Amino acid sequence: MNIETIFTLKSTYRDDFRIDGYRFGKGEKTCCIVGALRGNEVQQLYVCSQIIKALSNLEKKGNITYNHEIMVIPSLNPFSMNIQRRFWSVDNTDINRMFPGDSSGKTTQRIAAGIFDFIKEYQYGIQFTSFYISGDFIPHVRMMETEHKNVSLANLFGLPYILLRKPKPFDTATLNYNWQLANTSAFSVYTNETETIDESSAQTAVGAVLRFLSRMGVIKYQSHGGYMATTLEEEHLMSVHAKQGGIYRRIKQPGDEVEQDEPMAEILHPFDGSVLEVIKAPANGIVFFAHKSPLVLENSVVYKIIKRLHI
Amino acid sequence: MIEDVVSVKLPVMEQMTIKKNRFEPITKNGNEKRICIVTGVHGDELEGQYVCYELVRTLSENCHLLNGIVDIYPSVNPLGMDSIKREMPIFELDMNMIFPGSETGAVAEHIAAALIKDISGADLCIDLHASNIFLREIPQVRISEETAPRLLPYAKMMNVDFVWVHSSSTVMEATLSHSLNKIGTPTLVAEMGAGMRITKSYGDQLLDGIFNLMAKMGIWLGETKKVSHPIISTDGNVSIIYSEASGIYMPAIKHWAGISEGDHIGDILNPLTGTVEQQIFSPCSGIVFTLREYPVVYQGSLVARILGGC
Numbered sequence: 264m265n266i267e268t269i270f271t272l273k274s275t276y277r278d279d280f281r282i283d284g285y286r287f288g289k290g291e292k293t294c295c296i297v298g299a300l301r302g303n304e305v306q307q308l309y310v311c312s313q314i315i316k317a318l319s320n321l322e323k324k325g326n327i328t329y330n331h332e333i334m335v336i337p338s339l340n341p342f343s344m345n346i347q348r349r350f351w352s353v354d355n356t357d358i359n360r361m362f363p364g365d366s367s368g369k370t371t372q373r374i375a376a377g378i379f380d381f382i383k384e385y386q387y388g389i390q391f392t393s394f395y396i397s398g399d400f401i402p403h404v405r406m407m408e409t410e411h412k413n414v415s416l417a418n419l420f421g422l423p424y425i426l427l428r429k430p431k432p433f434d435t436a437t438l439n440y441n442w443q444l445a446n447t448s449a450f451s452v453y454t455n456e457t458e459t460i461d462e463s464s465a466q467t468a469v470g471a472v473l474r475f476l477s478r479m480g481v482i483k484y485q486s487h488g489g490y491m492a493t494t495l496e497e498e499h500l501m502s503v504h505a506k507q508g509g510i511y512r513r514i515k516q517p518g519d520e521v522e523q524d525e526p527m528a529e530i531l532h533p534f535d536g537s538v539l540e541v542i543k544a545p546a547n548g549i550v551f552f553a554h555k556s557p558l559v560l561e562n563s564v565v566y567k568i569i570k571r572l573h574i
Numbered sequence: 575m576i577e578d579v580v581s582v583k584l585p586v587m588e589q590m591t592i593k594k595n596r597f598e599p600i601t602k603n604g605n606e607k608r609i610c611i612v613t614g615v616h617g618d619e620l621e622g623q624y625v626c627y628e629l630v631r632t633l634s635e636n637c638h639l640l641n642g643i644v645d646i647y648p649s650v651n652p653l654g655m656d657s658i659k660r661e662m663p664i665f666e667l668d669m670n671m672i673f674p675g676s677e678t679g680a681v682a683e684h685i686a687a688a689l690i691k692d693i694s695g696a697d698l699c700i701d702l703h704a705s706n707i708f709l710r711e712i713p714q715v716r717i718s719e720e721t722a723p724r725l726l727p728y729a730k731m732m733n734v735d736f737v738w739v740h741s742s743s744t745v746m747e748a749t750l751s752h753s754l755n756k757i758g759t760p761t762l763v764a765e766m767g768a769g770m771r772i773t774k775s776y777g778d779q780l781l782d783g784i785f786n787l788m789a790k791m792g793i794w795l796g797e798t799k800k801v802s803h804p805i806i807s808t809d810g811n812v813s814i815i816y817s818e819a820s821g822i823y824m825p826a827i828k829h830w831a832g833i834s835e836g837d838h839i840g841d842i843l844n845p846l847t848g849t850v851e852q853q854i855f856s857p858c859s860g861i862v863f864t865l866r867e868y869p870v871v872y873q874g875s876l877v878a879r880i881l882g883g884c
């Protein structure tokens with residue numbers, strides 16, 4: 264293992280901003296794994312730390328195969344993490360909306376460019392990330408639906424689902440999209456949590472990455488089989504909206520099966536505790552996404568359901 | 575008449591409502607032109623507040639001079655404006671990244687879609703911005719190259735100093751102006767002043783432009799003032815200067831003043847070591863139309879934009 268500094272930026276009032284990467288193996292730039300881009304992506308940071316731990320052990324035993332190099336970058340944004348802000352500490356811009364970046368442009372564009380020029384050389388790119396709406400997902404691999412996507416490779420993670428997303432305008436400035444454009448096979452891996460650590464979904468994510476690397480012949484590692492993934496298109500997920508605002512009491516969790524009209528959550532009056540709304544399943548299916556915050560606004564998407572077609 | 579455009583129940587006994595004030599002629603014939611004045615997409619931009627106030631005040635006192643419909647939306651991101659936040663609070667989303675939205679989407683998308691629906695079909699929309707807390711802008715209109723043939727005639731009536739015809743990127747497709755232009759509602763973006771501030775002289779200047787525009791469109795029958803002719807420029811004539819050091823920026827020039835190649839624009843200072851980290855000189859001759867307002871800079875912070883080719 265070799266620790267190297269990929270990007271630095273001088274600061275007047277703080278330590279210099281620094282992005283560090285952990286390099287394993289030697290030879291072809293095979294796989295780059297990226298963790299937190301936002302300051303609140305603690306679970307993503309944790310997952311990377313556990314991958315680094317696992318890869319260190321594998322390397323010590325000589326289990327990284329010949330002519331393969333793996334790079335792990337646990338955080339692209341330690342500055343925001345340290346002051347508990349989601350976005351860039353100065354101007355609140357999102358580094359994940361700045362790719363491919365511009366080395367003579369704005370600060371966050373420079374950060375994006377500094378990192379992207381380095382990581383676009385890798386054959387596979389894996390990113391742990393979070394959604395702009397807060398909530399929990401079934402662990403899954405997500406990719407932008409571009410001509411460069413590689414669904415059969417996404418299968419090798421052995422996670423239960425692969426989600427394809429049609430890029431919206433803002434997606435064109437994300438890491439995943441630009442990685443694909445630069446001919447890196449790019450995968451975003453979503454786990455249950457963001458701001459707190461969920462040990463079991465973190466282990467699922469670590470296991471998925473090690474499984475992928477072993478199936479690609481990059482590491483020697485005994486992994487159990489995992490799932491045969493189902494591929495979903497984001498637009499086919501069924502959104503369930505809240506019709507009231509108030510206290511949100513979640514009944515169904517990501518991964519739960521639901522039957523049509525089964526209660527999924529309740530919205531309570533914030534002062535008297537009476538039930539304002541019982542949110543019922545609109546169809547038979549499986550919960551893919553669930554709202555997390557204990558408070559909810561009217562019209563929020565509280566669930567996304569994978570509709571079962573043949574029942 | 576004050577109307578609700580869209581309203582959402584917040585969790586704890588509060589309703590978030592985007593409101594507009596509509597002015598109509600006393601007698602209508604059904605063929606009136608309609609103009610929409612929108613501001614507050616970014617909650618930290620306040621220049622439009624004075625413009626809306628003056629517009630509403632003048633129209634209220636002069637209903638008899640109205641020959642069209644004027645819709646005024648003083649705050650389309652009311653929670654952001656109240657909490658001094660550029661983005662929509664709760665979602666931390668820049669509203670100008672979610673248009674045209676979706677009626678069946680998440681809350682922010684739903685709000686965006688409702689706003690688009692309300693404005694669509696207007697004969698003209700002006701989306702009024704006030705830079706951000708970092709930069710000061712002279713009154714200007716920004717339009718994309720694709721929309722220039724249709725929008726430039728309107729932009730020239732606005733009494734601004736400068737019209738910037740810029741190239742567009744995919745990311746910009748999610749803005750209010752792009753989304754409205756795409757569905758055939760001509761929309762101009764006006765930028766002026768600085769975030770969290772109100773510059774009365776800029777507001778008065780733009781108000782003269784808005785009344786002139788409304789008069790030319792046949793919406794306003796009252797008096798108008800003579801407006802100035804703006805400088806019109808494309809990206810090719812705009813030079814952008816970024817800081818190449820981190821520290822405190824101390825300007826050596828004035829905003830909207832002429833500058834020659836090699837002139838001293840300012841210094842980046844280190845208050846701890848007492849050293850000058852960078853002296854910044856102008857790469858070209860021209861006029862400084864954007865100047866840094868907020869002193870703390872990083873490498874890559876925008877310091878100035880100069881109108882004039884290099």
Ligand SMILES: [Zn+2]
Binds near residue numbers: 615703705
């Ligand atoms: Zn703005």
